Amino acid sequence: MISSHRERLFDSVPHMPSPRHDFLVRLFKENPELAVEILRDLKACRSPTTHG
DSSP: OHHHHHHHHHHTSOSSOOHHHHHHHHHHHHOTHHHHHHHHHHTSSOOOOOOO
8 A cells, every 4th residue: 555655656756857947957057146146136035245
């Protein structure tokens, strides 16, 4: 019973990253300051200023 639940759970999870995931990883890897700017704009937290 547990194994069949586990099999169904893992069958519903994608096995490879989606193109959207790859794009977001590349976007933030190439522009790390973007994450700080987004958090600052959303006022989710205080963050240091970025220097361009």
